[in-house]
Amino acid sequence: MKIFDPVPKGSQPERRYPGYVSTALRNPRQPLILMPQTLSELTGPVYGCGLIGETDNDLTRQCAGEPQGERIIVSGRVLDEGGRPIANTLVEIWQANAAGRYRHANDNHPAPLDVNFIGAGRTLTDAEGRYSFVSIKPGPYPWRNHYNAWRPAHIHFSLFGTSFLQRLVTQMYFPGDPLFPYDPIMQSIPDEKARERLISAFDLETSRPEWALAFRFDIVLRGRDATPFENKP
Amino acid sequence: MTDNEKRLVAIPSQTVGPFFHLGLTRGEPRGCLAGADARGERIRLAIRVVDGEGAGVPDAMIELWQADANGKYNHPDDPQNRLPDPAFLGFGRLATDKNGFATFETVRPGRVPGIDGAPQAPHINVHIFSRGVLLHVSTRIYFAGDPANEEDAILRLVPQGRRQTLIASPDAQEPCTWKIDFYLCGDGETVFFDA
Numbered sequence: 484m485k486i487f488d489p490v491p492k493g494s495q496p497e498r499r500y501p502g503y504v505s506t507a508l509r510n511p512r513q514p515l516i517l518m519p520q521t522l523s524e525l526t527g528p529v530y531g532c533g534l535i536g537e538t539d540n541d542l543t544r545q546c547a548g549e550p551q552g553e554r555i556i557v558s559g560r561v562l563d564e565g566g567r568p569i570a571n572t573l574v575e576i577w578q579a580n581a582a583g584r585y586r587h588a589n590d591n592h593p594a595p596l597d598v599n600f601i602g603a604g605r606t607l608t609d610a611e612g613r614y615s616f617v618s619i620k621p622g623p624y625p626w627r628n629h630y631n632a633w634r635p636a637h638i639h640f641s642l643f644g645t646s647f648l649q650r651l652v653t654q655m656y657f658p659g660d661p662l663f664p665y666d667p668i669m670q671s672i673p674d675e676k677a678r679e680r681l682i683s684a685f686d687l688e689t690s691r692p693e694w695a696l697a698f699r700f701d702i703v704l705r706g707r708d709a710t711p712f713e714n715k716p
Numbered sequence: 717m718t719d720n721e722k723r724l725v726a727i728p729s730q731t732v733g734p735f736f737h738l739g740l741t742r743g744e745p746r747g748c749l750a751g752a753d754a755r756g757e758r759i760r761l762a763i764r765v766v767d768g769e770g771a772g773v774p775d776a777m778i779e780l781w782q783a784d785a786n787g788k789y790n791h792p793d794d795p796q797n798r799l800p801d802p803a804f805l806g807f808g809r810l811a812t813d814k815n816g817f818a819t820f821e822t823v824r825p826g827r828v829p830g831i832d833g834a835p836q837a838p839h840i841n842v843h844i845f846s847r848g849v850l851l852h853v854s855t856r857i858y859f860a861g862d863p864a865n866e867e868d869a870i871l872r873l874v875p876q877g878r879r880q881t882l883i884a885s886p887d888a889q890e891p892c893t894w895k896i897d898f899y900l901c902g903d904g905e906t907v908f909f910d911a
Contacts, residue, residue, distance in 0.1 A: 484793060487911075495728050496850035503731075505848030508768035509900045515910035518870055521830045523841050523856075524911045526791035528781055528807030534744065564724045577739025587735040589775075603739040639733060641740055645793070647781045647841055648911055652852065654730040671850050672728045680727040705726045 485707040486520040487648050488564060493674035502667030504628050520648065527647035531573030531607055540606035542578075542618040550600035552581025552619035556689055556697035557655070560612040561642060564706030568612025569649075574702075575605040575641040576616060583622030583636075592624050617695065623662060635662035635669065642702060649704040656682045657698065729852065732845040734775050741777060741811040749780065749822040751803030756785020756823035760893040761857070761884065765816045765844060768901030772816020776846040780808035780820060780857075787826030787835070796829070824859065830869050837864035837871065844898060853908045857896055860885040874907050881906040 498510040518524075538544045543554060557576075561569045579585045579602065582594035586602050600619065608614045623636045637654040644650065656669065663669055663678075672678045680703070689697035732740075750758060761780075765773040783789045783806065790800040800806075810818040822840075830836040840857040858865055860883050865871055871879055881904065884896040898906045 484795070491725055494725050496730070498849075498851055498853075500850065503848070503850065506850065507848075508902075509773065509846055509848035510850075511853065511905055511908050512901055513905055513907075515908050516873055518873055518909045518911050519831050520911045521836065521870070522789065522794060522828050523781070523783075523836070523839070526781075526789040526793050528779075528805070529791060530805070530807050562724065564726055566724055575739050577735065585735040585738060587738050589734055601738070603742065605739075639730075639736065639739060641732075641736075647843070647854075650779070650843055650852070651727070651729060652732045652736075652845055653727060654733075668730055668850065677725070677728050680725070681730065703724045703726050706724070 484522070484525050486525070487646070487705045487707050490705070494672070494677040496671035497673065500667060500671035503671055524648045525646050527645060527650065528643055530643060531605070532571065535605060535607060540604055540614075540616050542600065542602065542604045542616065544617075545601050546599040548599045550580065550597050550619050552597075554617065554695040555620050556615065556617055556691065556695050557638065557683065557700060558613065558615035558686070558689055558697065559699050559701040561608050561614065561644075561702045561704065562612055563644075563649075563704050565708065567706070568608070568610070569644055569704060570608055570610045570612055572608050572645065573605060573643050574608060574614045575603075576618075576638050577603045578618065578621040578638040579624055581619050581622050583624030594622070594624070620657070623660075628667060633662055633665070635660040635666050640702065642704065644704040651702070651704055654681060655700045658682055658685055729850060731847055731850050732777060732852075734847045736777055736845070737811055741809060746807065746809040747818070747820055749782070749804065749806060749808045749820060754784070754803040754823050755801050756826070758892060759822060759824050760890070761820045761822060761840070762887065762893055762895045763818050763820070764897045765812050765846070766897055766899045772814075773812055773846055773900065774814045774816060776812045776816065776844055778810055778812065778818050779843040779845070780822070780840050782806050782822065782825045782840040783828045785823045785826050787828045789828065827864060834867075834869060835864070837862055837868035839868075842898075844900070849900075853900065854911070855898065855906055855908050856882055858883045859894065878907050
């Protein structure tokens with residue numbers, strides 16, 4: 484079996500990032516132990532087939548009425564570093580509502596809940612690695628990391644890929660958000676190009692006239708023996 | 717565009733945050749990995765996630781990936797010429813409770829091939845996600861008293877003094893129950909791997 488390529492320096496967050504206060508007590512101080520990739524790392528859960536309900540990829544149709552806010556389409560492809568599509572893989576998302584409030588017992592931000600918005604979705608990629616969600620644009624929200632701290636609007640993404648080593652949990656951001664430079668969660672990624680990979684692109688082509696604007700977010704997972712690839716996804 | 721830019725690079729990880737339950741652990745429960753008909757020795761695995769001040773982490777998510785009782789992964793890339801146990805998917809996922817605990821029900825895994833075909837000691841692969849964790853940490857669970865531990869190539873990469881951080885021990889009170897605490901940071905810090 485082919486093994487996965489190493490992770491390029493600066494492309495992933497620093498685990499212990501002083502600007503993000505809660506990293507201090509929740510991340511190892513000792514260096515990680517480098518290990519070879521065995522069958523245990525090169526396989527991973529095949530999970531999600533048969534789970535997906537009809538409205539799971541449309542967060543605007545999961546309640547009796549339509550949620551408040553700006554309706555959006557978020558779509559893209561899931562690829563590995565060699566540019567090969569990852570088919571039939573589970574994509575799970577969760578997010579705040581248009582006012583920046585999560586439907587979660589621990590979210591006490593004094594912004595309104597929306598009875599018509601749960602804020603969770605999931606889908607499987609198709610044979611070309613494509614996925615698509617309909618949702619509403621989440622609002623930014625405050626958190627207590629530092630004085631006047633606000634998270635840029637984001638959607639949480641969770642992906643399995645085909646191996647336990649490809650497992651990825653991340654956040655998708657929206658283009659042009661003025662909060663980027665102040666957000667330690669995003670700024671924990673040293674390489675600016677890597678940070679930009681988390682910013683979706685405004686996608687007029689996929690937008691549906693008289694109905695919803697679209698954002699494109701391509702997701703690249705670790706790859707094996709990546710060969711040079713001519714086009715960005 | 718330079719040559720360097722032609723190759724795609726995996727996108728960065730970000731923290732799962734405090735509200736992941738909404739998207740990841742609210743629906744189908746994944747605390748039981750083994751169907752009623754699964755082969756092998758059924759066990760409970762009581763895991764606690766602990767922070768650098770010794771407090772249980774109340775908002776972590778633990779994911780497990782393991783082979784079935786015969787050492788076969790339920791995955792198309794497992795080259796071993798036998799079928800996986802159809803009652804055993806091998807994937808578990810739970811949020812920790814307010815004290816940092818999550819208890820799984822599974823079967824004791826068999827031995828899977830390792831480097832150069834040498835069998836590995838029975839183990840369970842673990843990812844831990846949490847608020848404050850920007851990139852999930854990965855470790856393994858081995859079983860105390862298993863004679864195969866001595867010759868396991870991955871365990872042998874770990875300095876002797878830290879190996880016990882990867883080894884679950886049987887619960888003195890509860891039969892068929894194994895316990896392990898994952899220390900994310902500081903005293904007794906668990907060994908985390910980079911593959």
